[in-house]
Ligand SMILES: Nc1nc2c(ncn2[C@@H]2O[C@H](COP(=O)(O)OP(=O)(O)OP(=O)(O)O)[C@@H](O)[C@H]2O)c(=O)[nH]1
């Protein structure tokens with residue numbers, strides 16, 4: 001209570017505390033109830049005020065005098081046996097205070113005794129506890145406390161309880177105590193709860209003047225005050241939201257309207273006449289074309305062909321429409337035959353709609369010029385002219401892909417147009433389908449009906465007038481001038497059918513029907529017979545059936561039966577198979593294919609070229625030394641070069657002339673071919689350069705054009721031995737069994753080399769060395785190598801060569817010269833020599849001699865001479881003819897033999913250009 005009071009909970013009178021006190025009411029100390037466990041300050045005003053909000057239920061105090069009587073009797077019995085509890089003060093009137101528990105105990109025993117007694121009377125088992133309890137339950141009895149009690153159904157005694165409340169303390173009116181104000185008593189029928197009865201004069205000093213309500217009006221948890229559910233908030237939110245939406249929508253509409261009006265008013269489409277520049281494109285007569293804008297039809301037919309022949313972005317020969325530049329853009333300008341124009345709202349709307357249209361297959365409307373008398377309509381310029389021009393131009397091939405691309409462009413454009421605010425075209429025809437530079441077809445000349453209204457009649461003449469009507473649907477033709485200018489969806493489909501017919505037939509809208517347009521129009525309009533008058537479909541016999549079917553359906557006499565453009569698109573889809581959406585993409589893909597083919601082709605041709613070049617180079621290389629070839633290839637002049645020392649080989653076949661005389665020319669050629677093929681393959685193994693072959697003569701040189709020190713003598717010597725060996729095994733097919741008598745001469749000395757001639761450039765050697773070499777050969781002996789002393793010196797220096805002195809030989813212009821026969825060599829020595837060159841220079845002296853990829857093959861069939869330094873010894877060996885296969889297989893040449901050979905060679909015609917002298921006398925001093 002203290003805390004409740006402190007926290008102000010009792011201030012509001014809202015709380016009232018009902019306490020239960022377990023003890024009996026203590027009438028001696030009515031303030032005891034204010035006490036807490038420790039707090040003894042019961043007199044505090046604070047506490048006493050708090051208890052104004054308290055009523056308590058306590059056990060009623062014993063009823064007097066009944067309880068007194070009981071107490072007295074207990075005192076008496078306590079002294080009596082069996083307790084014999086003495087009370088010393090009994091004689092002075094002192095009584096022991098008997099606690100109520102004694103009364104309860106008394107009550108319990110009494111009740112039990114009553115029950116047992118009843119059992120005995122009823123002759124039932126009083127040891128049966130349940131029975132005894134049953135008897136006790138629901139009993140009402142007068143307690144020793146002096147009041148009535150009742151045992152309820154669970155066996156508890158429902159006692160006599162009093163209600164205590166605060167009242168002024170009897171002893172001290174400034175203080176309060178708790179006093180019983182009433183009691184709960186059992187009522188008559190003893191069944192219901194005990195009822196409360198105020199004691200006489202008893203009252204409760206309710207803080208509020210009356211008892212507090214037992215339950216808050218809304219229940220303890222407010223459950224009795226749940227307000228019925230209302231949707232006010234939702235409704236408010238809904239209404240608010242709705243309002244916002246309405247305001248937004250209205251705002252948006254107003255804004256749109258405002259914007260629309262602004263756009264209408266801003267005249268974005270308006271073009272200033274001064275901004276249109278006709279000069280850039282036209283001069284002279286061209287300008288007049290633009291001055292006559294609007295009367296183009298007659299010119300069209302003549303000139304349209306011309307424009308199409310051109311592929312450029314812009315062609316100056318295009319005369320059929322007036323072209324100008326507007327803000328850097330090429331535009332088509334069309335004059336409206338009106339003196340002035342009143343800019344009504346409808347016209348403004350119409351122009352705005354036109355300007356807003358944007359589609360790939362719709363020719364963009366750029367604007368209009370209203371500067372009277374120049375009332376102009378400006379549209380984007382399409383570089384390739386109209387579909388009509390295209391179809392009439394025989395130079396342009398229309399393949400299926402091309403045609404399908406154009407047709408689908410029309411369909412796409414028309415679907416867009418029919419769904420737009422323009423709704424219909426009304427003048428769809430091939431001249432109003434323009435083709436731009438990218439070959440995309442664009443629908444043109446639609447809309448602007450209000451703008452054009454009242455345009456002066458074009459004096460184009462009957463032909464042109466009726467021709468223009470060939471695309472018009474019959475139902476519109478029948479309406480005459482009442483027909484709506486904007487036409488109808490079905491009317492556009494009819495026009496499309498005629499265009500499709502034109503596109504496939506390429507003979508105009510009515511193909512080969514040779515009637516004036518006026519007559520055609522009359523027949524189409526006044527159709528009475530069974531089938532309406534239409535172009536002949538027979539002319540389209542090469543076209544796919546779906547196309548002719550579509551054409552038939554689209555020009556049906558009954559407009560209702562004509563399909564719409566979406567249906568047409570779906571039905572014509574097979575035409576598009578494998579095609580890209582626009583023709584340019586198709587062309588690009590074709591070109592890509594072509595380009596990749598071309599790449600392969602170029603590659604192939606490059607290979608061929610490379611091969612041919614290589615062949616040419618090879619031939620050149622065969623004709624000229626590599627270094628010379630390189631110089632010639634680079635366009636340099638090859639200057640004659642002088643070489644200090646080279647070795648030259650000449651060989652000749654003795655008796656060749658006589659042999660040729662006996663053989664057919666073919667046999668001779670075949671023999672020489674075989675022979676030189678063999679020679680060529682042999683000389684490849686040496687660092688030598690074949691200078692030329694003339695008839696049976698063979699000229700080889702070493703030490704040029706690449707210098708090789710003195711190795712040239714060795715290379716030529718080894719090569720000569722190799723050739724000599726091979727010639728002995730050479731089979732002459734026309735004279736089997738006969739050995740060719742090869743006569744070889746070698747000489748070393750200085751020479752000059754250079755390229756002569758321009759047409760058939762030859763690498764030639766000049767100098768006395770050449771002559772001497774040739775003489776060495778001509779003064780030689782068949783199957784022997786005749787070596788000059790200069791050459792022998794070099795060979796000696798190189799070592800490993802076996803030479804035998806021949807003796808003095810008289811040579812023309814030279815006197816007598818001591819010459820030698822080269823008879824053998826030590827190949828190992830040559831090999832070592834070349835190896836040492838290789839290790840010094842990192843290069844083999846001759847490219848093919850020691851190709852590291854191939855085994856060294858040179859002279860492999862020759863035997864070797866062991867360190868043939870001792871000439872005597874060697875010669876001895878040579879004479880023994882035991883050490884060299886050359887010598888083994890050949891005869892030993894003595895003077896007689898020489899003579900014999902000499903005779904063989906007599907009469908031989910030398911046509912060696914380099915060797916101009918022939919010494920026919922051979923003197924062998926051996
Ligand atoms: N290259 C090119 N030619 C055009 C262009 N506009 C019109 N033409 C050509 O001008 C010719 C006549 O066009 P228009 O003046 O529109 O006359 P029409 O199409 O026969 O008839 P309507 O449009 O119905 O008045 C067309 O056939 C085309 O050859 C264009 O933008 N570029």
Ligand SMILES: [Mg+2]
Pocket residue numbers: 431432444445
């Ligand atoms: Mg047109």
